[in-house]
Amino acid sequence: MNYFSSSFKLGILGGGQLGKMMLYDTRKYDIQTNVIDPNPEAPSKFACNFFEQGDLMDYETVLQFGRKVDVLTFEIEGVNIEALEQLEKEGKKVYPQAAVLRKIQDKGVQKQFYSEHHIPTSPFTVYQEKDDLTEALVRKEWEYPFVWKSCTGGYDGNGVSIIRSEEDLIPVPDVPCIAEKMIPFKNELAVIVARNPVGEVKTYPVVEMEFHPEANQVEYVICPARIDSAVAKKARELAVKVSEAFEHVGLLAVEMFQTQDDKVLVNEVAPRPHNSGHYSIEASYTNQFEQHIRAILDLPLGDTESKVGGVMVNLVGDESHEGQVKYQNIEKIMKMPGVTPHIYGKKQTRPFRKMGHVTIVHRDINKARKIAEDVKKEIKVISR
């Protein structure tokens, strides 16, 4: 297959920041892209060859979009799976495959998949209705605190609540959900796995995540994770096991907990480039977006190791600002060594909205982490 400067077309469902960053690499390879997103001002509107506005959950829209391209991928899980299945029946290459997305889109199904494949994960039960969960609580099947997760539609901390008492359950919507044992973990870790159609598999180094206590969004992503090498090895092996169970093509970001006794449990996965891999643009030999493209086009996978240590800081909207965005003190952080801001291109800021990220690289990961703190102190995403 000839992809480079040819008539080959890659379709991407979703035109957010992940799509935007993927387009740096399709442009680098001169691979033609069609992009579709419901937002007419989506970050990926530019740099693709053809942009179309449309509803990603609409069967007919996704079907018609997919028929016009040679390979179809997505940068968001919220897409119409039936359309992907129909496209596959018609012989279209959809990567990651519809079957993979089916196992992931619903968190209940995802957890059950781990159980079936003997993949360590925290204990859980799936409930179809809120009443079922309430009854389980009456029967004392759960101890407080536990984690409540909506089976579908959750992202970036939405659709996830920590239930510490009966009262915390009141605002929770009546949707299919899972209750999950709360794991007192030492670290949240993630490993990105790349896999191509011929089954070549590569893992990125383990990254360590720190969450913002209120927004429940990642605050620092640190690569390599500052953990014991035996735990890192275990995490990479587990990520490969998960990857091989799914038999996905493309990237799979595997989020994990390192427990107090150094067990590694799978929390959840995302079948696409991931926030925890953004550091790779500056730090890795092959960044995650290029790797995703290599994987889905059945090209050889690139080197996943790092040139330098990397720390990523999310740029989220300040909680007291809403309106036309301004990146206060961005000039100050650009003076710091090894600092690269990424601005996603959303014109309006809102409290905790993901507006961009900053990567800090340094040969010494501890120095990178220190500079990252300075970055966080200086930069603010406010309105004008």
Place this chain on the structure above:
Amino acid sequence: MNYFSSSFKLGILGGGQLGKMMLYDTRKYDIQTNVIDPNPEAPSKFACNFFEQGDLMDYETVLQFGRKVDVLTFEIEGVNIEALEQLEKEGKKVYPQAAVLRKIQDKGVQKQFYSEHHIPTSPFTVYQEKDDLTEALVRKEWEYPFVWKSCTGGYDGNGVSIIRSEEDLIPVPDVPCIAEKMIPFKNELAVIVARNPVGEVKTYPVVEMEFHPEANQVEYVICPARIDSAVAKKARELAVKVSEAFEHVGLLAVEMFQTQDDKVLVNEVAPRPHNSGHYSIEASYTNQFEQHIRAILDLPLGDTESKVGGVMVNLVGDESHEGQVKYQNIEKIMKMPGVTPHIYGKKQTRPFRKMGHVTIVHRDINKARKIAEDVKKEIKVISR
């Protein structure tokens, strides 16, 4: 000034591969761009916010284009300078400045500038007509071989000839030219200098260039140059001296000769991102395109040092192929560690046409150089 996700507009004259690579970084910063190029299918057609077809040498076209943007830059020297001067008079920021381009666009003027500023360069004489040069030869003012250069319009080896005998002069056109003493050099070197409006100056490490013997195009660019550190220091200092003489804003690529007795002479300069800096995308803390944008927008300059060693190989059209391009064996080179192909997006190949480049990075520059040889052996730019 607020550049990020704002209504600020950067104008770029020229939409070739340099502009295309610059757009990766304007997209990263969400800086709006207008691009103009005579070719309606220019590589920068995508990824800018607004593309327009137009003649870069036409006064009115450049003037009207410039009036619509806040800061104007260029990725090619062949633009109408009078229009840039008029725009500056109207208060527009043009970086690099029209006065810098005036001193560079004509190679005779450029050489005279070096003489006036006591910048070491090879001995030369400017001739307004071919007859003047012929008469100088009759008077034995030049010994064979010497170098003939057209004062204007030359690039990538066009407009440059080595004159070994009277006969070699026959095909040379009757245009203003310079005759230049041929320097038996040890190495061709280059240093990229960045300078912003407040006068902050940073140099990139010295790179070493190897030319293809027939096409007279760069074959390998190696960073860091494998030269004595005293010579490297001298080259960087000379580059700063050149930069300060021009008082340019933006990048200035300074090409130099290292003579047999380790003197460093300036050959010529380019006031823009340069082929000799492409390695920086993968190898440097701040790549040359981001650096150019930082400089012309009066942002702090980034770190110019390297994370890893880098070698760049140009992908030029095979001499026996013309037509729709095909990158033969590109999958094979993508298997090699640290190898990144860049495809510029030109659909038609021609003998020696610059179609792309490949960067090879490695902690050990000698290993990178070895892999670069393997890359050159495998990949071929042919027609389908």
